[in-house]
Amino acid sequence: MNKSSPFPYFSVIFLLLNVSPIISTTPTTEKEYSTFYQCLKNQTTFSDQVSNILFTQTNPSFSTLLQAYIRNSRFNTTSTPKPIIVITPQQGSHVQGAVFCAKSIGIQLKIRSGGHDYEGISYISNEPFIILDMFNFRNITVDIENEVAMVQTGATLGELYYRIWEKSKVHGFPSGVCPSVGVGGHLSGGGYGNMIRNFGLSIDHVIDAQIVDANGRILDKEAMGEELFWAIRGGGGASFGVIISYTVKLVHVPEIVTVFKVGKTLEENATELVLQWQKVAPLADDRLFMRLILQPVSSKVVKGKKTIEATVMALFLGGADEVVKILGKEFPVLGLMKENCSEMSWIGSVLWWANFDNGTKPDALLDRNYEASFSKKKSDYVEKTISKEGLEGIWKEMLELRKTGFVFNPYGGKMNEVPCDATPFPHRAGNLFKIQYSVNWDEPGIDVERNFTNQARRLYRYMTPFVSNSPRRAFLNYRDLDIGTNNFGKNSYEEGAVYGVKYFNNNYQRLVKIKTKVDPENIFRNEQSIPTHPSKPEFAHASAIIYVMKSGQDLACTLLDWSLHE
Structure with a gap:
C-alpha cells in the first residue's frame, strides 16, 4: 500500500465560472477559485481522463451527474444548495488529489457513495463545497x-x-x-x-x-x-x-430459505398481533427475522374510514414447514400457514425483499436506477414492551396524522452477544426492537413538505414515553438532523455531543479522541460529523458536563468513561 505520498497524479481541467442565480451556495472568491485551480494543476499530469472526472457548474453533464444519486426528492430542487464541482474519481490517486486540494484551499469536501442518506448530507451544504462522488469505485x-x-x-x-x-x-x-x-x-x-x-x-x-x-x-x-x-x-x-x-x-446461507408476508387490520385483531410480536420477534429462533410494518390504510369494513394495518414481513433461514411449526406454537395470533410461505434461494429472497416481481432474474440487482420520492425518516429504540393501552393511543395518533407509519425491526439473537463497545455502534443488548418513522409524499412544495415532516415529528414526540431515554437513542444510518447539528464554531464539541451521544452513547468520547488524532484540522466534516476535542483540558471537562446535562446521562459514569479514553 502507498502510505506516504499525498501528491497524486490527478487529471483535471478547471474552469472559473460565475455562479448561476439558481445556485444557492455562497460563491467562493476569485482567489479561492484560483488557489484551488493551481493546487490541482500542481498535482496533475494531464491525460484523456480529464472530462470524465471533473464537472463544474458550466458543464452540460453537471445537473445529470449531480441528480443521479439524489435519493430523496426533498433535496433535488432549484433552491437546493449545489456544489461548485463534482469530482468522480476513478482511482485512488484521484481521491488523494481531491482531499489534498480541498484541504489546501479550506473548502468543504462532501463524500457520496449511494446517496441514500436520509438528510442528503453527502451532497448538500450551506457553505461552498465540492462533492467527491465515489460511484466509479465499484469493483x-x-x-x-x-x-x-x-x-x-x-x-x-x-x-x-x-x-x-x-x-x-x-x-x-x-x-x-x-x-x-x-x-x-x-x-x-x-x-x-x-x-x-x-x-x-x-x-x-x-x-x-x-x-x-x-x-x-x-x-x-x-x-x-x-x-x-x-x-x-x-x-x-x-x-x-x-x-x-x-x-x-x-x-x-442455506440452499433454501423461506419468506412470508402476513397482514392484519385493527378489525382483524392487529393490536393483539403487535402485543404478541413484541414478545416473540426478539426471542424467537435466531434464524428468523420478522419485520413489523404499521401504517394507516383505508378500511375494508367502513367505506371512507381509515384503520391501522400491521404486516409481518419475514425471512427464515430454513424451510417453510419448520417456521410454520415454530410460529404456530410461539406466535399463534399470526395464524401463519404453509400457503403463506414461499421457499426460494437466498438470492431469490433478496429480490423478494426488494419488491421485485416473481421470476425476476438476479441481474436486476445490478440496476442502479432508483425512483426517488419525497420522504422524512426518524428512529428510536424500544427496551420494554408497549402495553395494549399504549398501542391503542398510538393507533389514535396515527389515524389523526393519516400518513406517517412505523417499521419495527427486532433485535435479540446475535445482537445480544456482541459488546456495545466492540464497534462504535452501541445499540446491542437490551433493545427489543428499533423503530423507523416513515412518511413519503409525491407532491413538491415547501408547505407540503412542512406538513409531512411535521407529522413525523409529532408522532416522534408522542412516542417519548415508550422509547429509550437518557439519552434517547438514534441510528446513524437513519440520519436525522432534528436531533442536533454542528456549525463547527467555538461550541463545536458541545454541539457534537448533543447528537453524538444519541448515535453512539458512551462510544462518542472514544470517537472524538480518534477524530482529534487523525483529522485535527477537521477536514472531513458534515452537519453531524464527529468534532475534534477542545484544545484546553478545562474546556474538555466542562463540555463533558454540559453534554451530560443535555442528554440526561449519569454524570459519574460519563466522566469515568471520559477519563478512560482521554
Whole structure:
C-alpha cells in the first residue's frame, strides 16, 4: 500500500465560472477559485481522463451527474444548495488529489457513495463545497475459497449480493434490503439487514479497509491502526477520511430459505398481533427475522374510514414447514400457514425483499436506477414492551396524522452477544426492537413538505414515553438532523455531543479522541460529523458536563468513561 505520498497524479481541467442565480451556495472568491485551480494543476499530469472526472457548474453533464444519486426528492430542487464541482474519481490517486486540494484551499469536501442518506448530507451544504462522488469505485472481488470479498465503497448492496451469488449459492452477506444503497455509507454506519439476528451487523464482518486520510495517504487496516479501524466500522466513515474499500467475511446461507408476508387490520385483531410480536420477534429462533410494518390504510369494513394495518414481513433461514411449526406454537395470533410461505434461494429472497416481481432474474440487482420520492425518516429504540393501552393511543395518533407509519425491526439473537463497545455502534443488548418513522409524499412544495415532516415529528414526540431515554437513542444510518447539528464554531464539541451521544452513547468520547488524532484540522466534516476535542483540558471537562446535562446521562459514569479514553 502507498502510505506516504499525498501528491497524486490527478487529471483535471478547471474552469472559473460565475455562479448561476439558481445556485444557492455562497460563491467562493476569485482567489479561492484560483488557489484551488493551481493546487490541482500542481498535482496533475494531464491525460484523456480529464472530462470524465471533473464537472463544474458550466458543464452540460453537471445537473445529470449531480441528480443521479439524489435519493430523496426533498433535496433535488432549484433552491437546493449545489456544489461548485463534482469530482468522480476513478482511482485512488484521484481521491488523494481531491482531499489534498480541498484541504489546501479550506473548502468543504462532501463524500457520496449511494446517496441514500436520509438528510442528503453527502451532497448538500450551506457553505461552498465540492462533492467527491465515489460511484466509479465499484469493483468487487469475491474469494469463495477464503470466504471473503473486497468491495469498493461506490458499489451497491445489490451488486455485492449478485457477485457473491455468481460464485456461490450457499454464501451471502448480512446487510440491507434495498439493493441500490451504496456500500460506503451503509457499512460505515453499521449495516443493518434481515439476517441481523443470526449474523449481527455488516460491520461485525469487516476484516480490512482502505482509507484516504486527512494527509492524503492511502492506508489499510495495519497502517491506519486499530483505533481508526474501529471508528470507521459504525462511527461514520465521512468523519475520518474517504473510505475506498472494505474487505468482508462472507456467511453461510442455506440452499433454501423461506419468506412470508402476513397482514392484519385493527378489525382483524392487529393490536393483539403487535402485543404478541413484541414478545416473540426478539426471542424467537435466531434464524428468523420478522419485520413489523404499521401504517394507516383505508378500511375494508367502513367505506371512507381509515384503520391501522400491521404486516409481518419475514425471512427464515430454513424451510417453510419448520417456521410454520415454530410460529404456530410461539406466535399463534399470526395464524401463519404453509400457503403463506414461499421457499426460494437466498438470492431469490433478496429480490423478494426488494419488491421485485416473481421470476425476476438476479441481474436486476445490478440496476442502479432508483425512483426517488419525497420522504422524512426518524428512529428510536424500544427496551420494554408497549402495553395494549399504549398501542391503542398510538393507533389514535396515527389515524389523526393519516400518513406517517412505523417499521419495527427486532433485535435479540446475535445482537445480544456482541459488546456495545466492540464497534462504535452501541445499540446491542437490551433493545427489543428499533423503530423507523416513515412518511413519503409525491407532491413538491415547501408547505407540503412542512406538513409531512411535521407529522413525523409529532408522532416522534408522542412516542417519548415508550422509547429509550437518557439519552434517547438514534441510528446513524437513519440520519436525522432534528436531533442536533454542528456549525463547527467555538461550541463545536458541545454541539457534537448533543447528537453524538444519541448515535453512539458512551462510544462518542472514544470517537472524538480518534477524530482529534487523525483529522485535527477537521477536514472531513458534515452537519453531524464527529468534532475534534477542545484544545484546553478545562474546556474538555466542562463540555463533558454540559453534554451530560443535555442528554440526561449519569454524570459519574460519563466522566469515568471520559477519563478512560482521554
